[in-house]
Amino acid sequence: MSLDFNDxxxxxxxxxxxxxxxxxxxxxxxxxxxxxxxxxMEPHVxxxxxxxxxxxxxxxxxxxxxxxxxxxxxxxxPLRCQSLPHMELAGWDLLELIMESKARDYPHWFSxxxxxxxxxxxxxxxxxxxxxxxxxxxxxxxxxxxYITRQTQGDFTLQDQxxxxxxxxxxxxxxxxxxxxxxxxxxxxxxxxxxxxLAHQAGIFDRALKFLLKLQHGAPVxxxxxxxTVDPLLDTSxxxxxxxxxxxxxxxxxxxxxxxxxxVELQTLHRLPRSNAIAFPIRCYLISxxxxxxxxxWARRMHRVVRDIPDELATYKGFIRNKALMxxxxxxxxxxLPTSPGFAPE
Amino acid sequence: MTKTxxxxxxxxxxxxxxxxxxxxxxxxxxxxxxxxxxxxDALTSAPALKAAAHVIYIPGxxxxxxxxxxxALGVAQFHRAPSFAAALPRLxxxxxxxxxGMQIYAAGTEGLMAQVAAAAxxxxxxxxxxxxxxxxxxxxxxxxxxxxxxxxxxxxxPFQCSHCGLTLFxxxxxxxxxxxxQGVCIDxxxxxxxxxxxxxxx
Ligand code: HEM
Numbered sequence: 001m002s003l004d005f006n007d008x009x010x011x012x013x014x015x016x017x018x019x020x021x022x023x024x025x026x027x028x029x030x031x032x033x034x035x036x037x038x039x040x041m042e043p044h045v046x047x048x049x050x051x052x053x054x055x056x057x058x059x060x061x062x063x064x065x066x067x068x069x070x071x072x073x074x075x076x077x078p079l080r081c082q083s084l085p086h087m088e089l090a091g092w093d094l095l096e097l098i099m100e101s102k103a104r105d106y107p108h109w110f111s112x113x114x115x116x117x118x119x120x121x122x123x124x125x126x127x128x129x130x131x132x133x134x135x136x137x138x139x140x141x142x143x144x145x146x147y148i149t150r151q152t153q154g155d156f157t158l159q160d161q162x163x164x165x166x167x168x169x170x171x172x173x174x175x176x177x178x179x180x181x182x183x184x185x186x187x188x189x190x191x192x193x194x195x196x197x198l199a200h201q202a203g204i205f206d207r208a209l210k211f212l213l214k215l216q217h218g219a220p221v222x223x224x225x226x227x228x229t230v231d232p233l234l235d236t237s238x239x240x241x242x243x244x245x246x247x248x249x250x251x252x253x254x255x256x257x258x259x260x261x262x263x264v265e266l267q268t269l270h271r272l273p274r275s276n277a278i279a280f281p282i283r284c285y286l287i288s289x290x291x292x293x294x295x296x297x298w299a300r301r302m303h304r305v306v307r308d309i310p311d312e313l314a315t316y317k318g319f320i321r322n323k324a325l326m327x328x329x330x331x332x333x334x335x336x337l338p339t340s341p342g343f344a345p346e
Numbered sequence: 347m348t349k350t351x352x353x354x355x356x357x358x359x360x361x362x363x364x365x366x367x368x369x370x371x372x373x374x375x376x377x378x379x380x381x382x383x384x385x386x387d388a389l390t391s392a393p394a395l396k397a398a399a400h401v402i403y404i405p406g407x408x409x410x411x412x413x414x415x416x417x418a419l420g421v422a423q424f425h426r427a428p429s430f431a432a433a434l435p436r437l438x439x440x441x442x443x444x445x446x447g448m449q450i451y452a453a454g455t456e457g458l459m460a461q462v463a464a465a466a467x468x469x470x471x472x473x474x475x476x477x478x479x480x481x482x483x484x485x486x487x488x489x490x491x492x493x494x495x496x497x498x499x500x501x502x503x504p505f506q507c508s509h510c511g512l513t514l515f516x517x518x519x520x521x522x523x524x525x526x527x528q529g530v531c532i533d534x535x536x537x538x539x540x541x542x543x544x545x546x547x548x
Contacts, residue, residue, distance in 0.1 A: 079494070180491050180528070182494070183489065183491060183519070183521050183524065183528055184521070185523065186521070186522065186523035187358060187521065187522070187523075190357040190358075191357055191358040191522075192358070193357070194356040194357040194358035194359070194518075194519055194520075195356065195358075195517070195518075195519050200357060238491045238492075238528075238530060239491055239492055240492075241491075241492070241530065241531055241534040242492060242512065242531045242534045242537075245531070245534030245535040246534070246535060246536075246537065248535050249535055249536060321535070
């Protein structure tokens with residue numbers, strides 16, 4: 001593996017680590033000291049150099065190891081990648097969006113040469129070179145969505161739009177916060193969100209759906225979601241819950257700083273040009289509590305968010321049983337001083 | 347044969363109505379258990395439809411069997427099947443042969459109705475093409491999210507997956523594609539700590 005990318009694991013011995021640079025650019029998701037669901041969407045425009053928003057699709061030091069982990073999840077359970085038959089066109093739209101973005105934003109790692117429908121793709125970090133005919137799936141080793149998302153960090157779902165609703169009808173889902181693509185595929189926007197507490201009653205999904213139905217090509221938006229994960233496990237799937245569930249019971253005051261991770265999802269939404277579908281990349285970032293508290297503002301704020309979160313949310317997010325342990329760890333880093341508004345360190 | 351009262355449901359779970367005989371060239375009724383009552387009510391209120399009605403009936407897993415009442419209706423075609431799986435080839439054929447204007451009705455348990463709707467969708471019809479009325483048992487069809495096996499007629503919560511043997515709690519999250527609720531391992535975090543089952547879905 002080249003110097004740009006870590007050689008690490010997200011399972012077993014969990015050698016996943018964030019470098020000092022990765023900690024500094026971590027997308028801390030809380031703009032204020034408390035948290036409640038909201039329709040938190042903003043334009044997905046390029047952010048500061050070096051930030052996770054700099055490019056359309058962030059490629060970071062975990063890239064190569066994450067792709068290796070995805071390949072393992074898919075080998076164990078091929079149902080994590082599914083596409084209903086009419087979604088292939090959206091898969092091509094997504095492949096084009098990702099290849100063009102990566103070749104433009106990271107020319108030293110990725111290249112795309114197009115000669116009409118004859119495309120030539122080079123992915124240097126993963127040592128892949130592929131010549132294929134755009135829109136002809138027989139010229140790729142697998143379908144277009146699977147092909148490109150085996151080479152791109154984050155989960156992906158593709159939503160068809162019809163009858164004034166969105167339908168989740170394709171996806172590559174191996175780094176999910178405890179939901180099942182196999183169960184949800186085919187559902188409408190409110191159906192797949194059905195298990196979320198409080199937000200339906202607050203009208204959040206009505207407003208979000210209304211907004212998304214009008215999403216324009218070329219004007220992507222982004223939002224954050226977050227949860228808590230014990231050990232840097234990407235594949236917290238319901239399918240494998242009996243395997244990872246017990247890890248929640250073995251944290252101690254000595255290990256919580258190293259094992260408890262804040263899990264942040266940077267979600268973006270893109271209207272696709274040919275299919276009119278919406279692509280929904282869900283990029284997962286993990287940071288251990290011991291790394292998080294190295295930034296004083298984040299430590300203070302994390303303590304306040306966990307302390308004041310409604311029990312319904314802590315239960316839904318799956319960390320209520322460890323809430324006290326987490327607070328005991330975080331409290332000493334909260335000196336009660338005010339924090340400045342916004343995401344940035346002070 | 348009383349109508350079932352429903353507690354408020356989460357948005358993935360369908361809401362059911364009452365069968366309303368509609369104008370159409372043919373009328374396909376699929377029912378299980380107490381669903382027979384909904385078929386009888388519909389055809390008694392619109393007896394003219396009987397001559398163009400095809401009723402497929404599956405006695406309930408809880409033993410309720412209203413074959414006699416349905417036969418007494420005098421519909422054009424009546425078929426009693428021992429299970430939904432056994433009825434499916436016939437249902438698929440009828441749906442494939444269906445002309446525009448065939449009305450489809452399903453009544454009985456949620457699992458039965460969802461499987462009829464899934465068969466209709468597989469035949470190219472929209473989900474809304476099937477009128478549904480819930481009657482009788484609240485027993486659930488549940489997919490184990492771990493092994494993917496479906497257990498029919500679940501009345502207990504938690505229950506043991508009939509395929510992999512894990513003890514599952516039953517969520518209200520419902521997939522129309524799978525025609526099933528979701529079952530999740532109840533002792534995943536604390537293996538062996540399994541609360542007593544209660545009969546939640548009579
Ligand atoms: C269109 C693409 C989207 C997809 C495919 C998607 C998918 C999901 C899924 C699968 C869940 C987990 C539900 C479960 O517990 O089973 C979820 C949770 C949630 N979604 Fe979405 N979502 C999308 C867009 C949005 C948007 C635009 C909003 C804006 C308000 C939103 C707000 C939420 C919230 C608040 C939760 C609960 C998260 C938590 O507490 O961890 N989603 N979403």
